[in-house]
């Protein structure tokens with residue numbers, strides 16, 4: 431990353447932190463967007479708390495998606511699991527094509543309001559990128575490398591942990607990053623079923639016709655997405671370099 | 681001693697290795713040559729059971745390989761493939777350490793072995809141990825591939841076109857290095873190639889395969905003087921047969937009594953080299969010296985030509 435790129439991100443991070451911890455400092459910026467003396471800054475809850483709750487939901491869902499998707503990806507690339515590949519592909523794709531709102535509608539009667547239905551929706555929505563990338567990562571490992579590993583007497587488990595997974599790791603991580611970033615935005619719908627999160631700010635804005643609220647909610651989510659995306663990408667690059675998988679520029 | 685007994689491999693109706701038997705003496709290099717698709721790689725891979733034979737068996741020092749657990753067997757047999765298959769996420773040292781680590785050697789012993797092998801291959805440990813494969817040249821990767829296969833002192837080294845990806849100059853050097861190391865370690869090697877030059881250069885014995893069958897097995901000179909089939913004759917090339925023979929024969933094979941002028945040639949050198957020297961310095965004959973440097977006779981152009989004709 432160039433110096434300038436780093437500076438821009440650093441500034442964004444500082445602004446974001448300042449805004450969620452002391453939003454009232456920014457009141458003058460948002461005042462022009464309000465009418466009828468409505469509050470310029472979201473005042474129905476603590477932004478810092480909502481941000482934390484939002485991140486908590488997204489990362490818990492990502493953790494669950496990662497565990498399931500990677501496990502599934504490993505299973506269907508083993509000789510004994512190949513026959514389940516088409517089936518698991520369809521299932522995971524359905525998870526992605528089924529709108530998260532519809533998942534909420536189905537889940538609420540089953541598990542009640544709150545965080546649970548949101549977690550389920552995000553979990554399903556986030557499976558596909560991780561699963562597909564796990565498949566790509568594992569199948570792109572050079573057959574030559576695997577042949578050498580087998581020829582030197584590495585058993586299947588060792589080959590998985592010492593060769594296949596490390597070599598697939600960068601691609602799997604990219605899938606997780608994608609999943610997290612998509613779900614940072616998607617998680618806002620959780621607020622329709624009373625999950626704590628930044629969606630609350632946007633919905634409050636919609637209900638009271640307060641553009642300032644909508645903008646605040648949207649901006650915080652967008653900044654989080656951009657910064658987390660870049661953060662994860664930096665981490666991936668570092669890892670690739672540590673694993674010796676190519677020049678840092680990769 | 682490796683004994684290959686009636687090895688056969690069928691995929692469906694096609695037989696890719698058909699009833700092949702031969703023995704490999706300890707400390708020798710056996711080269712398997714043949715055209716593409718002849719079944720060479722399949723034969724090699726049946727030795728370490730990467731391919732399960734349809735029938736037949738392989739004995740290592742009299743022990744049937746089927747009685748040894750697959751992974752244990754492969755720890756005892758080094759394996760080098762074309763393209764080497766180095767682990768891209770592991771350093772040179774870690775790559776070489778693979779089998780010793782699987783065998784549970786302690787750190788010190790592994791570190792010593794890595795250093796020993798890198799030295800053997802003239803790769804400075806300080807510089808190369810921590811490099812990753814993508815930071816190495818093709819020739820260096822090849823050497824690391826062989827070093828890795830040799831790491832746990834295997835009883836047998838299998839090499840499948842180990843020099844196939846190298847340019848001619850590096851290739852010749854790699855072949856000479858392999859010969860030097862093989863003589864030093866007294867390693868037993870089975871090497872697959874489709875390059876006849878390579879087979880003659882490296883092989884103590886050559887196995888010629890065609891269409892799944894082993895059609896001749898013997899020392900290089902025998903392939904030249906008594907080719908089993910027209911196919912072998914075509915493969916070794918009839919036109920330059922005398923030259924190949926000269927490059928297999930030692931100067932002492934055409935030693936004549938008497939004295940000659942000039943710089944002596946070594947008795948252990950090949951007749952090919954001697955002829956080349958004679959032509960270059962424009963003489964009819966040159967003295968021959970043994971290992972200690974004392975002259976034991978002479979070698980002449982007429983003598984060498986007579987030897988070549990006798991083939």
Ligand SMILES: Nc1ncnc2c1ncn2[C@@H]1O[C@H](COP(=O)(O)OP(=O)(O)OP(=O)(O)O)[C@@H](O)[C@H]1O
Nearest residue numbers: 691696714715716717718719720721722723873874
């Ligand atoms: N797993 C397999 N299933 C079906 N056929 C196979 C399989 N492996 C090899 N064969 C066939 O067996 C024949 C011999 O293959 P092999 O790889 O042993 O040849 P080779 O002599 O090593 O050739 P090359 O010089 O091209 O490497 C080929 O016709 C190949 O298509």
Ligand SMILES: [Mg+2]
Nearest residue numbers: 720721722840
């Ligand atoms: Mg082959």
